[in-house]
Amino acid sequence: MISEGFLKAERPLAQHSSSLAARVPQPDELAGALAAAAPRLRLALAESLRPLLGGEKAQIECSKVEKVAAPRLHKMIDAVAVNLLLEDVGGAQMLASMDYAAALILTDQVFGGRGDAPGVLPDRLPAATDLTMARLAAALGEALAGALERPQPLRLAARSEVLGKLVRARDDDMFLALRCDVALPGRNPWSVQLVMRLSQAALLLVEGARAPRSSEAVAESPATALEAPFADLPLELVAVLAQMQVPVARISALKPGDTIPLAIPANIPLYLDRVAIAHGQAGSADGVLALRLTRLAHSQSEGHTNDR
Structure with a gap:
């Protein structure tokens, strides 16, 4: 006679892994997702750029999304350009690149000009452009977070004037590229190229594929001017000893x-x-010519004197 009762398994029952069962998005789907985010990016970028452009709202146009290999990417971006590597809290990255002419045009506009660039581009960008690029990185990070529905702005992870330091010319990965053209009435236009690795695109574009965020990462406050990466930017100070x-x-x-x-x-x-x-005041310190600060410009209007 067979007794009644429950069958007991000798081993734990197998469970399906949602991460293994999930279907991997195809390249065309990822390109379509980035294209679908382009209208949101246009609006978000126009707003985030306002503080840089004197409060004016720029007209943003986004190109079609291209799937390109590394050699093609190196032809699209100048060998020497401003390359900003932006990263979200989950580690996914996006590259933003501007040629020197565009960087100088934007710098002139930030300081109230119409966007004039010199006929002969300099070998090294001035300090004002370095500051402008830091502010642009923050604006792009904010706009991308809004367009891609990220909880926090993407932060500047690295910067290099040489694309090869960030993307090898013979890199095996494919890339998604999107160009944003920025224009203001009566001013010269400029463009920024946005690029993401196809292998990382799902982390930025597909909600289910995004890496879980730690509570520490979510609670982390955005960088200030006194923290990296801004605090590490070299600026040139000039002390004028004499004019005649x-x-x-x-x-x-x-x-x-x-x-x-x-x-x-x-x-x-x-x-x-x-x-x-x-x-x-001119003097000496440790046997070398030195300048002892007696007054700071930002405190002059307050009627204070700072001795250092």
Whole structure:
């Protein structure tokens, strides 16, 4: 006689893994997802760029999404350009690239100009452009978070003027590329190229494929000007020890060995990109010429004096 009762398995029953059972998005689907996000990106980028462009709302146009290999990507982006690697809290990355001309156009607009770039591009970008690119990275990170429905802005993870340091010319991965054209009435237009690896595209575009975020990562506050990466940006300070007026005849007669007397003022200005940020007195420290700050520009309007 067979007794009644429940059957007991000798081993735990197998369970399906949702991560293994999930279907991997195909390249065309990922390209379509990025194309679908383009209208949201246009609106988000126009808003995030406003603080850089004097409060004006730019007209943004996005190109079609392209699937490109690394060699093609290296032809689309200049060998020397501003390449900003942005990263979300889950580790997924997106590359934003601008050529030198576009970077200088944007810098001129940020400082109130119409966007004029020199006929001959410099070998090295000025400090003002470095600051502008840091602000652009923040604006792009905010816009991408809104367009891709990310909980936090993407942060600047790396910057390089050489694309090969971020993407090898013989990289085996494929990439999705999207160009954003930015224009303001009466000003010169500029463009930024957005690129994501196909192997990482699902992490940014497909909700179910995104890596879980730790509570520490979610609670992490955005970087400030005194934290990396902004705190590590090198800026050039210029202390003007003397200025003088010399007749043209005297200048044309100058020759090696001549002596020009210098009248060093009591208050020496310290400039950051031709803007006086402080004043000080010439002296020495540890056996070298030094400047002892006596006044900071931001505190002059408050009637304070800072000695350092």
